[in-house]
């Protein structure tokens with residue numbers, strides 16, 4: 001495949017601006033835009049302002065869209081961080097692509113086991129460590145840098161661009177669906193294609209382009225046995241303990257193999273077709289490397305690449321995330337927690353319906369609670385869900401994205417799905433009915449949501465080239 005002339009210049013420019021790009025990521029990571037922490041809301045809004053300025057400087061027309069308030073558990077209201085709309089170009093002869101990214105991050109603290117401060121970008125062995133480095137501040141900056149490279153070259157971008165940048169992605173995309181639905185015939189009316197870079201490669205060497213996501217249904221089970229924590233020597237033996245009830249309930253959700261025990265939950269899962277299995281066969285994926293990266297002893301479906309990938313991407317899974325109110329510090333504390341909240345989620349897949357899944361989960365847990373016969377207070381809360389999505393990976397939009405990847409990485413990108421969830425994708429699909437490509441830049445071992453999240457410098461720089469090439473290739477469709 002011969003390289004279009006413009007690439008040589010763009011790629012050279014991008015390579016020579018590596019250090020500036022790293023400095024910009026350092027600034028972005030330093031802003032603690034944790035959407036799930038009300039006390040970080042000001043920082044999250046600061047991240048919005050910072051990015052809006054960058055987009056303006058890159059030549060975009062930026063509007064900041066207010067999306068209302070979030071109701072906190074104590075009934076008070078907190079303003080949601082606004083959404084950025086930014087437009088570059090409005091040539092009716094060109095296609096218009098919508099680029100989505102998010103500026104908020106998951107919580108992180110050095111006590112969780114980070115080797116360096118999570119909000120202070122730290123370079124080690126060609127890797128940039130920091131919360132949001134790969135999810136999703138790095139990729140958002142790659143887009144801005146790709147545009148800057150075109151500008152600096154005086155090269156015409158062959159598509160119009162419309163950004164949607166939100167800052168509540170890690171917290172159920174609050175307020176976004178209403179905003180986008182209201183913009184269907186205005187801001188979103190002329191979108192031809194959508195591109196999202198908010199997931200990761202399946203491995204560490206071969207790029208991939210993603211045509212499916214799982215949805216997510218999140219739950220909290222609260223059990224209360226006392227108005228505050230109790231000394232276990234003084235009260236142990238006298239009270240029905242909340243944490244015992246909660247552990248019992250959580251343990252009824254899956255069997256020891258991790259199979260979901262909620263009746264009928266798997267009934268609506270779409271059957272696997274032979275065409276689908278064929279798509280999995282050629283994917284470059286090393287089971288042993290994957291296991292080694294995790295540091296675990298044995299995987300489920302250990303010997304079978306296709307089964308393992310299918311269970312990550314196209315079958316549901318249930319994960320227990322944590323227990324609020326239970327003692328989790330080091331050492332022992334002889335306490336009986338007064339109130340505990342267990343948190344778990346189910347990743348949903350085609351053709352499961354979110355409301356049906358919720359009903360099954362609630363009725364199962366209520367049944368188990370009755371069986372337990374506890375006198376304690378019990379409440380289940382359902383958090384805002386995200387829906388699953390799949391796309392036609394043989395659409396010309398995918399061909400364009402694969403051409404771009406081949407130019408940058410020199411190999412064919414694999415066509416893959418993703419087990420995680422990106423709320424906006426199914427929302428945009430429903431509103432626009434346009435082809436959506438997920439174009440990841442980070443590697444499988446980036447540790448999004450975990451300790452020591454990072455992006456490899458190579459992935460960050462090549463990702464910028466990938467986006468510059470994608471803009472060019474989509475302009476040729």
Ligand SMILES: C[C@H](N)C(=O)N[C@@H](Cc1c[nH]cn1)C(=O)O
Nearest residue numbers: 135169170171198199216420421
């Ligand atoms: C894939 C994307 N970068 C991501 O991390 N999505 C999150 C969305 C979410 C849902 N609840 C909290 N965050 C995910 O899949 O967990």
Ligand SMILES: [Zn+2]
Nearest residue numbers: 135170448449
């Ligand atoms: Zn995330």
Ligand SMILES: [Zn+2]
Nearest residue numbers: 102135136198
């Ligand atoms: Zn993300």
